[in-house]
Amino acid sequence: MFFDAFGTDTFLLLTALLLFSGVLVAKFSSRWGIPSLILFILVGMLFGSDGLGIIYFDDASTAQIIGVFALVIILFEGGLHTKWTTVRSVAFPSLSLATLGVLLTSFIIGFSAYLIFNLTILEGMLLGAIVGSTDAAAVFAALKERNIKAKMGATLEAESGTNDPMAVFLTLSLIELLTAQDQSIWMMVPMFFVQMGMGLLFGIVLGKLASFSINRIKLDSSALYPIFSVAFALVTYSVTAFLGGSGFLAVYVAALVVGNSELTYRYSIFQFNEGFAWMAQILMFIILGLLVFPGQVFTSAIMVNGLLLSAILILVARPVAVFLSLIKMGYSVKEKLFISWAGLRGAVPIVLATFPIVNGIENSQVMFNIVFFIVLTSALVQGSTISYMAKKLHLVGPKKDVPHHSIELISMGKASAEMIQYQVSPESAVVGQKLRDVEFPNRANISAIIRNNQVITPYGETEIKAGDFLYILVEAKYKDQLKKVLEQRVERSASE
Incomplete structure (x- = not known):
C-alpha cells in the first residue's frame, strides 16, 4: 500500500505540504486565468517520481478510492448550493445532455480512438465512455463567481451533476464485455434504467430523511451538524451503490433536496461542506497528478494523437452531442455553442480511467495516459476561456455579488x-x-x-x-x- 511507504510523521508532513501547495495555487488560479484543477494536478506531478521524486505513487486502487470519496463530497456540496427553482427550468435539457449527450460523445470519441490509436473497437469505445461525461468538480469550479447567464450556468451544473451515471454505466459495461466474452450489451441496457431510477428514488428519500433528521435531532454542539450532513452523503452513495443504483446521482439529488429545505444551522452546514469540498478537490487532483508519469504521457505519440482526439472532442463530438440533445428545447445557436465549449473534462474521466487498470484490461495504461492528456487539454483550453467565450457570444449575466463576510450564531437551533x-x-x-x-x-x-x-x-x-x-x-x-x-x-x- 502507498501509505505503508512512509512513517506517520513523514506522511503527515507530506499531506500538509500538498495541502499548502493546493491552497496557494488555488489563490493564484483565477488571477492567472488557469483552472485550479490544472495547477493541482501539476503540484502532484511535481512531487511525483518524474518530478522532484519525493513521492512514488502508482496505486490505481487507492487513487480510485480517494477519487470516488472526493467526488461524493464535491457533488454533495454542489447540490447543496443549487437552487431547485433554477434547476427545474432546465431539468429536461440537462437530463437529455446527461444521457443522450454522453452516449453520442462516447460513440464519436470511441470510434475516433479506434481509428487513431492501435486499439480494438471495444477498447476504443471504452476510452470514449471514460471521457464521455463532463466533470462536476471542473464545471462547478469554473462557473463559480463567473458572470454567466443563469440559464447557462444552471444547465451546465445540472448536466455535470447528473451525467456521471451514464459514463459509469458505459465504462463498467464495456469492461464487463472485455473481460467476459459471453456478455451482451443488450442485456445491460435495462440495468441503466434500474440504476438511474434507484439513484433518483434513494436520493429523494434519503435527502428528505437527512433534512428531517438535521432539524429534529438535538446535538450537543452545532459543529456536529455539518459532520452529520457529510455522513448522510456517504451513506446515500454507499447504500444506493450497494443495492445496484447510481450512487453519484443519489448524492446529487439528495443534496438538492437538503439544500432546498429549511435547515437549522444552515450556514454552518454550507460553510463546512464548501471547505471540505475544496480539500477533497485539492487532494483528489494532486493524487491523480501523482498517479501520472509525465514521461509516459508527454511522448510524441500520445501528444500528437492526443491533441487530435482532443480537437475531435472539443470541436466535433461535444457540439454534435449538444446540438442533437437540445433540439427544440428553446436554446439559441449561441447558447448551444457556449454549452458545447463549457463541457469541461476533469476528475471523473481520470478516476474512471483507473477502472480498466484495476480490472487488468489490455492497453489500460495507454488509455489512462490518453485520458489524462485529454483532460489537461480540455481544462486548459476550454476552462481558461469560458469567460471570453461568454462575452463573445453575449451570454454574460449580471455580476455575482457574493458577500465576503459571515455572521455566526451559537445555539441558534435551541433558541428556535x-x-x-x-x-x-x-x-x-x-x-x-x-x-x-x-x-x-x-x-x-x-x-x-x-x-x-x-x-x-x-x-x-x-x-x-x-x-x-x-x-x-x-x-x-x-x-x-x-x-x-x-x-x-x-x-x-x-x-x-
Missing part, C-alpha cells in the same frame, strides 16, 4: 431562531424604504446590513438600497411571514 441572510434585488419592494417603514414581523430584528463590504449599523432611519445584504434574526415560526415581506416585487422604470 434563525439568522436570515437576504440580498436586496433592484425589483424588491423594500428598496428605498426606511427600516421603520417596512412591515417586518414583530419577532424579526435587523442585526446588520452589509453594503459594499462595509457593515452598516441599522437604525429606524436607515434606507435600504439595492444590493444590500440584510441579516435578520427571526423566530422560526415567523420566517414564512418575513419571506413574504422580503419577496414582494415592484416594477421600476428605467430612470429609477
